Amino acid sequence: MILDRRPLLTETYAQLWKQQAREDSPEVSRIQMAKHIINLISARDGDCTIVNIGAGPLPVERHVWNRLAQPSMKKLKQAFCQNGRYITMDLAPVPRRSLGNLPRNLPLIHVQADAASIPLPANSVDFVVANHSFDMV
Numbered sequence: 001m002i003l004d005r006r007p008l009l010t011e012t013y014a015q016l017w018k019q020q021a022r023e024d025s026p027e028v029s030r031i032q033m034a035k036h037i038i039n040l041i042s043a044r045d046g047d048c049t050i051v052n053i054g055a056g057p058l059p060v061e062r063h064v065w066n067r068l069a070q071p072s073m074k075k076l077k078q079a080f081c082q083n084g085r086y087i088t089m090d091l092a093p094v095p096r097r098s099l100g101n102l103p104r105n106l107p108l109i110h111v112q113a114d115a116a117s118i119p120l121p122a123n124s125v126d127f128v129v130a131n132h133s134f135d136m137v
Contacts, residue, residue, distance in 0.1 A: 011036075027059070033129060034063030038073075040127050046079025048126040053115045055088035058102070060129055065102055081105050087120070089113050 037060070041048055052060060064086075068077040087109045088094070094110045102108060113119050115130070 030060045031063055033060050037064050038067050041080050042076055047083040049085040050127045051087045051125050052129040053089050054130055055090050081107055087111055
């Protein structure tokens with residue numbers, strides 16, 4: 001199943017622009033992005049690969065994991081843990097033990113790389129996040 005990401009991205013950024021007049025907070029955009037990531041995971045029944053370029057200290061991922069930890073998300077969390085991949089990418093090397101209190105069974109992989117040269121095969125990613133990178137520009 002090929003999912004057209006454009007409507008999802010268009011809606012995400014349309015909502016962010018509407019909110020910007022009221023509140024221009026990176027945390028608000030991270031929470032909104034986490035909600036959209038959950039929707040993508042749900043649309044793919046957990047079988048998807050997500051990459052966060054310039055992940056930094058993983059603020060978006062923490063929101064995603066907190067939402068997946070809710071009892072109503074149990075089946076989706078199980079499906080994603082079995083079939084999905086969440087790849088964080090940053091120039092900094094981040095050992096798994098440094099990822100804090102994120103559950104060990106989540107399909108989280110960290111890749112040390114530059115966004116200008118992403119070391120992943122073509123067509124191997126369903127959704128790309130670069131929220132923390134934009135915060136730093």
